Amino acid sequence: MWERIYRMLVKEFIQVLRDPRMKALIFVMPVIQLIMFGYAVTTDVDHIKTAVCDLDKSPQSRALIERFTASGYFTVVDSTDRPERLGELLDRGQATIGIQINHGFAEDLKSGRQAAIQTIVDGTDSNTGTVAMDYAQRITQEFSRARVGPGELDQLAPPQTEPIELRSRAWFNPDLKSRYFNVPGVIAVVVLLISLLLTAMAIVREREIGTMEQLMVTPIRSFELILGKTLPFVLISFIDVLVVTAIGISWFNVPIHGSLALLLFGAGLYLMSTIGIGLFISTISQTQQQALMSSFFFYLPAVLLSGFMFPISNMPEPAQWLTYLNPLRYFLVIIRDIFLKGSGWDILWPQFAALAVLGTALLTMSSLRFKKRMA
Amino acid sequence: MSDIALAVSGLGRAFGEMWAVRGLDLEVQRGEIFGLVGPDGAGKTTTMRMLTGILAASEGQATVAGFSIHDDAEAIKARISYMSQRFGLYGDLTVEENLRFYADLYEVPRRDREPLEEKLLGFSNLTPFRKRQARNLSGGMKQKLGLACALIHKPEILFLDEPTNGVDPVSRRDFWRILYAMLKKGVTIFVSTAYLDEAERCSRVGLMHRGRLIRCDTPQKLKEGLPGQLLELETGQPRDAREALAAQLGSSRVSLFGGMLHLYTEDAAEAEQIRAILQQAGIAVLAEKIITPTLEDVFIHWVTRDDAEAAA
Ligand SMILES: Nc1ncnc2c1ncn2[C@@H]1O[C@H](COP(=O)(O)OP(=O)(O)OP(=O)(O)O)[C@@H](O)[C@H]1O
Ligand SMILES: [Mg+2]
Numbered sequence: 001m002w003e004r005i006y007r008m009l010v011k012e013f014i015q016v017l018r019d020p021r022m023k024a025l026i027f028v029m030p031v032i033q034l035i036m037f038g039y040a041v042t043t044d045v046d047h048i049k050t051a052v053c054d055l056d057k058s059p060q061s062r063a064l065i066e067r068f069t070a071s072g073y074f075t076v077v078d079s080t081d082r083p084e085r086l087g088e089l090l091d092r093g094q095a096t097i098g099i100q101i102n103h104g105f106a107e108d109l110k111s112g113r114q115a116a117i118q119t120i121v122d123g124t125d126s127n128t129g130t131v132a133m134d135y136a137q138r139i140t141q142e143f144s145r146a147r148v149g150p151g152e153l154d155q156l157a158p159p160q161t162e163p164i165e166l167r168s169r170a171w172f173n174p175d176l177k178s179r180y181f182n183v184p185g186v187i188a189v190v191v192l193l194i195s196l197l198l199t200a201m202a203i204v205r206e207r208e209i210g211t212m213e214q215l216m217v218t219p220i221r222s223f224e225l226i227l228g229k230t231l232p233f234v235l236i237s238f239i240d241v242l243v244v245t246a247i248g249i250s251w252f253n254v255p256i257h258g259s260l261a262l263l264l265f266g267a268g269l270y271l272m273s274t275i276g277i278g279l280f281i282s283t284i285s286q287t288q289q290q291a292l293m294s295s296f297f298f299y300l301p302a303v304l305l306s307g308f309m310f311p312i313s314n315m316p317e318p319a320q321w322l323t324y325l326n327p328l329r330y331f332l333v334i335i336r337d338i339f340l341k342g343s344g345w346d347i348l349w350p351q352f353a354a355l356a357v358l359g360t361a362l363l364t365m366s367s368l369r370f371k372k373r374m375a
Numbered sequence: 376m377s378d379i380a381l382a383v384s385g386l387g388r389a390f391g392e393m394w395a396v397r398g399l400d401l402e403v404q405r406g407e408i409f410g411l412v413g414p415d416g417a418g419k420t421t422t423m424r425m426l427t428g429i430l431a432a433s434e435g436q437a438t439v440a441g442f443s444i445h446d447d448a449e450a451i452k453a454r455i456s457y458m459s460q461r462f463g464l465y466g467d468l469t470v471e472e473n474l475r476f477y478a479d480l481y482e483v484p485r486r487d488r489e490p491l492e493e494k495l496l497g498f499s500n501l502t503p504f505r506k507r508q509a510r511n512l513s514g515g516m517k518q519k520l521g522l523a524c525a526l527i528h529k530p531e532i533l534f535l536d537e538p539t540n541g542v543d544p545v546s547r548r549d550f551w552r553i554l555y556a557m558l559k560k561g562v563t564i565f566v567s568t569a570y571l572d573e574a575e576r577c578s579r580v581g582l583m584h585r586g587r588l589i590r591c592d593t594p595q596k597l598k599e600g601l602p603g604q605l606l607e608l609e610t611g612q613p614r615d616a617r618e619a620l621a622a623q624l625g626s627s628r629v630s631l632f633g634g635m636l637h638l639y640t641e642d643a644a645e646a647e648q649i650r651a652i653l654q655q656a657g658i659a660v661l662a663e664k665i666i667t668p669t670l671e672d673v674f675i676h677w678v679t680r681d682d683a684e685a686a687a
Contacts, residue, residue, distance in 0.1 A: 007479035011468065018467050018508075214463030216429045218480040219453040374430045 004220055008228025012202065016232070026198070030190040030240045031247060037186045038179055038252045048132045050074040051086050051095035058106035064117070067143050068099065073135045090122045097121050097132045180255070183248040184339040185308050188331045190244055191237050191267065192274050192302065197295050198233040199278025204291040207282075213374065222372050230275050237274075241267050257342030266334040269352060272359025273327035279366035302328050330354045377441060380405045380532050380563040381426065386435035387586075388421050395421040396586045399435065403565060403579075405531075408558055410577030411567040412670075414678060417583040419567040420460055423536050426565070427457045440531050453481075456525035460536040460567075462517050466510030470501055470520055473509055474527060481528035495523040498553055515546025522553060533557065535566040539573065551576065571670040582674060584681050590673075597673050603641040605672055609662040610636065610653070619656040620649065627679045637666075639676060 016022045050068065054061050068074040077095055080086070086098030098120040108115035119136050121129045206212040206229075215225065241264065248254045256263075277298060285291040304310070305319055306328035312320055323329045330351040337343035345352070381403035388396045396418040403409045411419050424430035426439055428448030437444045440454040464473045474495070478488050496502045499519035504512060509520060518538055525533060533554075539547045551573070554564060566577070574580045575594050582590040582597075590597060610616045613634050620629045620638065630637045640646045653660060668676075 003479055003482060007476055011465070011472070011476050014472065015465065015467050209466075210459060210461035210463045211465055213424075213429065213459045213461070214457070215480075217427050217452055217455070217457040217459075218477070219449060219482075220480050221449075372429070374424060 001221075001224060004224045005228050005231065008224070009232050012229070012232035016236070026194065026236055026240065027243070030194065030244050033190050034183065034186050034244050034247055034252075037182045038248070046073050047075045048073055048097055048128070048135070049077045049095045051078040051080065051089045051098045052076055053080050053083050053086050053098065053100045055081065055083070055103050056101050056105040060106040060109055061101045064101065064105075064140070064143050065099070067139050068136075071135065071139055073132075086120055090120060093122070095122070096128060097136065099136070179252055180340060181336065183252055183254045184335040185332055187241060187244045187248065188270070188306075188328055188335050189303055189308060191241055191270065192328055193299060194240055195233055195237040195271055195274040196278045196281070196299060197292070198236065199230055199275050200281040200285065200291040200295050201288055202233065203229050203279070203282035204285045204288050208287055216372050216374070220372075222370060223367070225372065226279065226367055226370055230279065233278075234268075234271050234275060237271055238264070238267065254339060256339050258338030258344065262345065262348075263335060263338045266331060266338070266348075266352060266355065269355035269359055270327055270331040270334075273355060273362050276359060276362030276366050279370060280362065283366060283369040283371075302326050305329070307332055324354075325358070327355055327358050330358075378405050379403070379438075380407070381409075381437070381439055381565065383426070383437040384435060386422070386425060386437050387433050388418075388425055388430065389433045394433075394586050396425070399588055401581065401588060401591065403563060405563050406558065406561050407578045408554070408564040408566065408576070410574040410580045411565070411583055412569070412571065412574050412580060412674060413567075413583030418586040419583055420536055421586075422583070423457065423534050423565070423567065427455060427534055428452055429457075454530060455532045455534060456528070456530035457534040458518075458521045458525050458536060458538055460540070462521065464509050464517070464521060464524060467508055469506050469508050470496070470512070471505045473520060473524055477524040478527050483528055491527060495526055498556075499523050500549060513546075515542040515549075518542055519546065519550060519553075522550065526553075526557065530562065532563045532565060535564065537567050537569055540569060547573075571674060574670050580670065582677055584678050585685065589681055590677055594670055597670065598668050601639075601668050601673050601676055603639060603645075604665045605668040606636075606638040606640055606646060606649070607632075607664050607666045608636040608638060608649075608653075608660055609634070610658050610660055612658055615656065616653060616658045619652055619658065623652050624649075627675060630675075637672065639668075639672065 016026065052065055054065060065076070069076055074097070078085075078089055083100055086095070086100060089095040090098055100118040100120070102116070102118070105115050105117065117140065119133065121133050203212075206215065220228075245256070245260075245263075249256055278295070281291055281294045281298070285294055305312075305315070305323045306326050307323070308328065312323050312329070315323070334348050334351050334355075337348060379402060381401065383399050383401040386396065386399040386401075387394060399422065411422065413419055421430065425432045425444060426437060428439075428444050428451045432444060439451045442448075442450040442454075444451065465476070468476065471492070474492055475488075478492070483491065493502075496505060499516075499522065501516060501520060501523065504516065509517065512520060522535075522538065525535075535554075539550055542550065547570075554566075558564060566573075568574055577594065579591065579593050580597060581588050590600075592600065608616070613631060613636055616636055617629050617631055620636070624638075628639050638649060640649065650660065
């Protein structure tokens with residue numbers, strides 16, 4: 001029995017390692033996804049190119065500018081006396097934000113009137129633009145708090161902004177380290193895609209090229225066939241978890257506060273569900289194309305209804321109910337909490353239990369559907 | 376162990392409304408080589424799949440090596456080998472890896488394995504290609520590898536679905552040499568083929584058409600059982616003669632074999648009619664004799680007749 005399963009496993013690995021496309025799917029795709037989410041989707045911005053037009057030239061105005069540069073988020077690339085120059089610099093892309101402090105800024109502060117500064121933001125890159133505005137707002141608020149003390153907060157008005165072509169966004173993540181939140185999520189999503197797709201495709205592929213017919217006529221037992229066709233992808237998925245986690249920790253400096261062993265245990269339970277679904281898809285698909293379509297038919301809603309990008313609490317109620325059937329929902333909580341909060345078994349056991357129940361149900365159902373016969 | 380390898384009665388399989396195989400009755404003795412012939416879509420593959428336990432039968436019974444295809448499909452699988460019509464091995468595994476894979480699936484004991492592997496590779500002239508990926512083998516070599524994998528576990532019954540399709544004559548001879556060697560060891564062989572010269576080598580032949588077994592006997596008896604006679608005519612203008620006869624009798628009755636006309640006649644009156652037709656067309660008959668039909672003649676006769684009956 002183990003002989004057969006082991007041989008299936010060896011065969012599967014030989015095939016995967018001989019197929020450049022499979023190798024790319026398994027080892028390159030997760031890394032690309034991670035880098036995409038780690039860099040491109042990050043909402044962190046620093047060293048924003050800043051142009052300053054200080055018309056007040058008072059100690060107060062200089063102190064404010066000093067605050068901007070000291071924050072590390074802004075780097076002054078130009079100082080000018082002409083307000084029009086700010087627009088020119090932004091147009092040419094030499095600056096991303098222009099800060100204009102008008103005459104009378106210090107006077108207004110001293111006499112307790114609302115003191116206004118003006119910022120112009122290049123909104124072409126709407127993400128950077130929005131973040132730059134947000135930082136500017138925080139810095140001026142802190143500045144005003146420091147100068148006038150608590151209780152008189154509204155003395156300094158929030159900066160008036162004149163975004164150029166600033167498109168509004170449906171969502172916005174003000175978290176300064178969005179990466180910390182995204183990277184663990186990416187691991188969960190990548191593992192889902194890899195394990196689901198590989199399992200579904202590997203079985204249907206054999207059916208399509210005709211090797212399944214030959215396999216079915218051997219005395220291999222159904223469960224040996226199922227194990228032989230799924231265990232390789234469980235192993236590959238674990239390797240992917242480790243690779244992506246290692247890159248997340250070493251390259252993106254995402255700290256892992258909790259136990260790696262607990263995380264791997266959670267991943268194992270999670271894989272029961274994803275492999276179960278992959279197996280199910282293989283029982284309803286005759287061609288690889290059908291399997292691919294069915295996989296994405298499951299994958300996209302699963303990602304959307306998981307809390308990966310949109311908080312579950314913001315979803316309409318029926319959608320919230322659906323999320324309870326989604327293994328990704330539970331694993332996201334597990335992986336994020338282990339990474340960011342260092343949570344342990346005592347807190348996460350409900351998620352583990354949910355995954356164990358879902359996984360057992362899915363695997364059992366699919367295995368029963370899986371027949372060593374032709375349609 | 377009984378002497379009967381295969382016992383089939385009333386076996387049928389429907390796909391939706393269409394019966395791919397129906398009312399199949401058949402018995403194959405141990406040590407026999409049974410050939411299944413029939414035009415495309417006759418139901419040969421469907422029959423093989425039912426007998427090997429990978430396709431559920433819609434009706435009827437069959438026992439293979441003493442086990443029912445309905446209740447003991449897995450017991451059957453341990454005792455048979457099956458080479459599907461489509462190449463069913465892994466193209467991205469080497470010759471050797473494919474062999475080993477099947478040795479493991481059939482749980483061939485470790486110590487028997489290596490000599491057996493060597494023997495099978497030598498047998499099929501594949502030894503020089505043992506490290507080559509199966510997809511890079513020629514058509515004939517692929518089929519021989521398929522056979523080698525099928526023989527790695529010493530099956531009682533060997534099912535082969537058109538194993539020599541698209542294989543060159545030399546490899547075909549290799550292939551049949553191996554089959555005869557297996558036969559000598561007492562293995563029962565159930566083979567479907569599109570080549571009637573191969574069917575001639577079988578101990579018995581079943582002729583399948585539109586899902587039914589319309590004839591089943593030894594090649595010799597099949598030929599003798601053809602009603603009427605096969606007439607061979609030598610004429611000066613074979614082409615013109617064929618056209619004239621085909622116009623009157625239908626093209627399926629007349630065929631050309633290297634300048635000779637082969638004509639199938641039901642009785643003496645018809646032979647008279649043929650001479651009359653040729654005379655009218657001004658074609659002289661140089662020689663005339665009655666010949667023994669080939670299996671091809673038998674095949675064509677029964678298939679056309681079955682078609683005509685179906686059309687009526
Ligand atoms: N899975 C299937 N679903 C629907 N129809 C099928 C299926 N398999 C076979 N058939 C139909 O059953 C009939 C018999 O097919 P089968 O493959 O058994 O014929 P065959 O004698 O092997 O033909 P060939 O010489 O072309 O291999 C054909 O009409 C075929 O279209
Ligand atoms: Mg066929």
